Amino acid sequence: MALKINDNGTDREMTADEAAEYKAWQIVAKAETQAEADAIEAKAEAKASALAKLGLTADEAAALFG
């Protein structure tokens, strides 16, 4: 299906060059987005693991450490 672009207020289909650039951007952008999500998840897991070792809930840790 053709990709649609609003070009300065006008709707049209992307040209072949525009579509190729958009698709190439998508590949890298999705990888970057996934890497960021993974990093955030890893930090959350590390925090949860640390809290478990201390025997604290997240609310209790927040009350203690802000």
Next chain:
Amino acid sequence: MGANAQTSVPTFTAGEVLTAANMNISARTGIPVFADATARDAAFGGTGEKTLAEGQFAFLEDSNTTQYYDGAAWQAVASTSGLVCVKAQTAVSAAASATADSIFTSSYTNYLLLVNFTTSADQLCIRLRAGGVSTATGYNTQQLIVDDTTITGARVTSQVNIRIQQSVGAESSSVIHIFNPQLAIPTRLTMHTSLNNSNYTTGLNLNMRASNQSASTAFDGIELLALTGTWTGNYAIYGYSKTV
């Protein structure tokens, strides 16, 4: 009270004999029109002329300006708007991308971009443009996300875009300030997003981002594009006035 201050706005009745004072009320009200400032100044204070005093208005033909007298000098009535719309609100419907070119000029230093959006599947992103071409390198972002009582921070560097947010199933809104995009120096952006992901209650998040495009590039436009699928909504861009 000034010499021209009124204490009433009279209404004359049919058959009433009008005095000179009555007629002067009419003659001295309204905004007189003069060819220029010289003609204006010559029209007050002389024999048979109105006394120039605070509150007097005048229109000058040579400059097409309306002025008022503040008791000491003539002042312009019109003031410079603090925000000037440089890209009228533009509706976007189920498009993968939306571009706005030739927006950033030397007329303004800083800009405000307001975006209302839903996405079909994924993130809405932004890239800066120069000469109709989007730049896909050098974006750096520090973000702060507040989701109920959970606060998350993260920083990403050397990205191909700045991510705004994903807003599937409910509309979100972003306030994006863009600083010095038209200069060949790194462009900075600050972004606040009221995010409603899936719904307007438990999907409500606050998302704040400090971003930049670190190259010394002069940009003149933006691209708002969906990471996957399409986005729908509208956007408008304003320039912040540099003068009072």
